[in-house]
Amino acid sequence: MGFPDASKDLSSEMEVDAFRRLFPLKYFERHLAEAIRPDGRPLGKARDTTVVLGAVASANGSALVKIGSTTMLTAIKMEVMTPSLESPDEGCIAIDFHMPPICSPIVRPGRPAEAAPVISKQLSDTISSSGSIDLKELSLVTGKAAWMAYLDVYCLDADGALFDAALLSAVAALSHLQIPAVAMNDDGKIVLLSEDDGQKKAQEPVNKEKRNLTLRSIPFSLTCILHKNYILVDPTAEEESIMETVVTIALDTSGQLVSLYKPGGPVLAFTSAIQDCVALTRQRVKELKGILEEANSTMQVE
Amino acid sequence: MEIERPDGRSPNQLRPLACSRSILHRAHGSATWSQGDTKVVAAVYGPKAGTRKNENPEKASFEVVWKPKTGQIGKAEREYEMILKRTLESICIRSIYPNTTTSVIVQACFSLNPSFPPFSFLLVVHDDGALLPCAINAACAALVDAGIPLRHLAVAICCSVADNGYIFLDPNKQEEEVCIYTHTHTHSADV
Numbered sequence: 001m002g003f004p005d006a007s008k009d010l011s012s013e014m015e016v017d018a019f020r021r022l023f024p025l026k027y028f029e030r031h032l033a034e035a036i037r038p039d040g041r042p043l044g045k046a047r048d049t050t051v052v053l054g055a056v057a058s059a060n061g062s063a064l065v066k067i068g069s070t071t072m073l074t075a076i077k078m079e080v081m082t083p084s085l086e087s088p089d090e091g092c093i094a095i096d097f098h099m100p101p102i103c104s105p106i107v108r109p110g111r112p113a114e115a116a117p118v119i120s121k122q123l124s125d126t127i128s129s130s131g132s133i134d135l136k137e138l139s140l141v142t143g144k145a146a147w148m149a150y151l152d153v154y155c156l157d158a159d160g161a162l163f164d165a166a167l168l169s170a171v172a173a174l175s176h177l178q179i180p181a182v183a184m185n186d187d188g189k190i191v192l193l194s195e196d197d198g199q200k201k202a203q204e205p206v207n208k209e210k211r212n213l214t215l216r217s218i219p220f221s222l223t224c225i226l227h228k229n230y231i232l233v234d235p236t237a238e239e240e241s242i243m244e245t246v247v248t249i250a251l252d253t254s255g256q257l258v259s260l261y262k263p264g265g266p267v268l269a270f271t272s273a274i275q276d277c278v279a280l281t282r283q284r285v286k287e288l289k290g291i292l293e294e295a296n297s298t299m300q301v302e
Numbered sequence: 303m304e305i306e307r308p309d310g311r312s313p314n315q316l317r318p319l320a321c322s323r324s325i326l327h328r329a330h331g332s333a334t335w336s337q338g339d340t341k342v343v344a345a346v347y348g349p350k351a352g353t354r355k356n357e358n359p360e361k362a363s364f365e366v367v368w369k370p371k372t373g374q375i376g377k378a379e380r381e382y383e384m385i386l387k388r389t390l391e392s393i394c395i396r397s398i399y400p401n402t403t404t405s406v407i408v409q410a411c412f413s414l415n416p417s418f419p420p421f422s423f424l425l426v427v428h429d430d431g432a433l434l435p436c437a438i439n440a441a442c443a444a445l446v447d448a449g450i451p452l453r454h455l456a457v458a459i460c461c462s463v464a465d466n467g468y469i470f471l472d473p474n475k476q477e478e479e480v481c482i483y484t485h486t487h488t489h490s491a492d493v
Contacts, residue, residue, distance in 0.1 A: 106356055117380035244388070264388025264488075 024242045032230050039236070044280055046222070046234035047161075049288065051168065051295040053176040060149075061177030063295075065169035068236065069159035072166050074173040076151050078180060080190045083139065083146040091138020091146040095124040097153045097166055104158040104237070119163050122261065123153065123170060126250050130219040130258045133174065137213060140182065145190050147179065160236040161223045163248055168220065168288060175296055177213050219258045220288045221250035222281040226267040233280055247274070249281040253289055308476055316459075316472040321439070323447045331448020335440035337472060340430050341411050344440035346448040348404030361396040363403050368437070371410040371430075382408075382434055389438055389488055395451045404450060408437045431474035432460040438488055458488040 020027045020038075031037055041047070047068030056062035059075035066072075083090060097120035099113040107113045127133070138147040151173065153166045182190050225232040227243040240246065245265030250258040257278070262269050307313070317338030326332035331346035349362060357363040366383045368375075390406065410433055435458035442456045462473040470477060 114380070114384065117377040118384050121377040121381050244391070263385045264390075264392050266392045 024238070028227075028239070028242060032227070032232075037232065037239070043230060044233050046284055046287070047236075049168070049291055051172050051291055053172060053295050053299045060180065061173045061175075063169045063172035063176055065165050065172060067161055067165045067168070067234065069157055070155075070161055070165045071157040072153055072155055072162075072169040074151065074153045074166075074169040076149055076173050076177050078177075079148045079150070080140065080145050080182070081148040082144065083142075087135070088143040089139045089146075090135035091148060092135065093127070093133065093138075093149045093151060095127060095151045095153070095170065096120055097123055097155070099155045099158065102157075103155040107158075115162060119166055122163055122248075122259075123166055126167060126219055126221070126259050127170060130217065130250070130252050132171075132215045132218055132252070133213065134216070138179075140190060141184070145184075149177070158237060160238075160240050161234050164221050164223050164234065167250065168292075171215070171218050171220070172292055172295065174213060175215055175218075175292065176299065179211050179213065217252040217254045217256070218289070218292070219250045219252045220281075220285045221248055221259075222277070222284040223248045224277045224280060226265070226269075226273055228267070231273065231276055231280070233284075247277050249277055251278070251281050251285050253285065255282065255285075307470060309474065313468060313470050317474070321443055323443060329444075329448075331444045331446070331450070333440050333443035333447050335436050335443060337432055337436050338474060340432055340436050340474075342433070342436045342440040343409045343411055344437065344444035345407045345409075346404060346441075346444045346450065347407070348448070348450070349399045349402035350405070351402060353401055353403055357403075359401045362394065362399045362401075363396075364390050364394070365403055365405045366390070366441075367405065367407045369407065369409040382437065385434065386437060386441060389456055390441060390445070393442070393452055393454045393456045394445070395453050398451050404445075404448075406441050406444065408441060410437070431476075431478050432472055434458070435460045435488075456488050461487070 014022075028038070032043070035043055037043065047070075048066075050066045052064045054062060055064035055073060056075045060078045061076040062074060064071070064073050081092070083092075097116055099107055099116040101107045101109045104113070138149065140146055151170060153170055155162060155166070180192055182192055185191050223234065224247050225235045225239060225243045226245040226247060232239060232243070235243075235246070245267035246263070247269070248259070248261040250260075252258050260274070267273075311317070317340075320336045321333060323333050324331075325334055325343070326345050329345040329347055332344065334341060334343045336342070353359050353363045354365065364387050366387045368379045368383045368386070370376075370379055386406070386408065410430075438456055438458035442452075445452060446455070459471060460473060461469050461471050462477055463469055464477075
């Protein structure tokens with residue numbers, strides 16, 4: 001505040017928790033000088049990441065992702081719709097991100113969180129511009145029927161790096177997605193093929209069996225905080241609230257840059273800092289790709 | 303090789319810029335900024351006493367309201383509000399008026415085509431394009447008009463990368479729709 005030397009006098013007398021609350025920036029800077037963070041991680045290391053596919057049994061595709069304490073649950077529901085006139089052979093994906101009050105003490109029941117629509121738009125922009133999904137795969141009958149996939153990401157615990165966890169859970173759910181088998185009945189309407197074979201022999205199956213969506217190049221992201229000369233990878237909510245300059249970089253599995261997002265902040269974006277962030281993101285993409293492939297192979301074994 | 307842009311500009315050429323101050327009498331500060339046919343009006347009210355619930359009371363805080371030209375407020379508007387808020391927070395000296403809120407209201411508006419005769423009152427909607435940089439520039443000009451203490455001035459420019467790999471500055475709406483990548487860059491110059 002107005003007295004920069006007060007913390008030096010008090011630090012020897014005060015308890016650690018009190019110092020952390022009263023002088024958060026000094027507390028963090030003391031740790032950064034030793035190249036470590038309060039939770040014991042080195043500056044360039046992300047938190048433990050786990051991916052569980054099929055968390056919601058009633059959805060067509062779902063995933064539960066935890067990065068440290070940040071938890072995201074994604075579920076995909078498919079519905080048949082009439083495609084638009086401009087693109088009669090393409091389906092549609094609608095991505096929405098919700099922050100219910102369970103996720104954080106800052107979010108109140110009546111008032112939606114400020115971050116929610118921003119992350120929602122970022123997610124849909126990133127997934128559509130990465131080109132990982134070919135919308136033509138979601139088409140059933142050209143001009144008459146196509147799939148509409150509603151992808152909902154729910155934040156269950158907001159502890160920093162929300163976009164990273166949300167993107168990972170959306171991508172994991174898409175890789176788990178099973179498009180249901182459908183057939184066209186006599187009225188020309190699409191109906192779901194059930195397990196019972198007896199009545200359905202007269203119908204022509206449009207989709208013979210359940211199939212997966214093919215994902216071309218999968219986007220993964222990493223959020224970093226820039227503070228003076230330090231780059232902190234995968235911040236917690238406490239770190240994000242103290243140090244305001246956040247950079248999010250999304251790369252896809254082929255190494256192409258999908259998005260670079262730096263919304264304001266006191267630290268300037270020098271080329272060297274951005275290049276360091278991109279290099280850190282590249283390493284993280286390899287880790288995340290491995291984790292996602294392992295989760296997919298575990299599902300197939302079951 | 304000369305790259306042809308639809309409106310005949312060279313790749314590094316900006317559209318004509320225009321800025322005017324103090325256009326609204328009730329606001330503490332106001333400005334318009336136009337780049338070609340994109341026009342944005344910004345108004346500043348403040349500093350007012352008190353901060354909002356989750357803001358730090360030891361610093362001056364900013365509240366940005368973005369009003370689109372037409373339609374309801376959706377996700378894109380909320381994203382622009384967040385970007386503008388963080389940009390303005392980094393250029394202002396926030397320690398001077400702690401526990402206050404300054405509101406910045408940004409409105410994208412129609413620009414009047416001057417070649418139409420005055421009695422027809424037609425508002426011609428031409429291309430948009432580069433809406434966010436226009437808004438950042440307008441908001442900065444409005445803050446200057448209001449006398450809010452600033453550390454730097456923020457200037458923003460937009461560029462787009464086309465299919466053939468060429469970079470164009472200040473794209474209009476048509477170019478934005480066909481390009482593969484649009485980038486808004488804000489630079490602060492010391493006052």
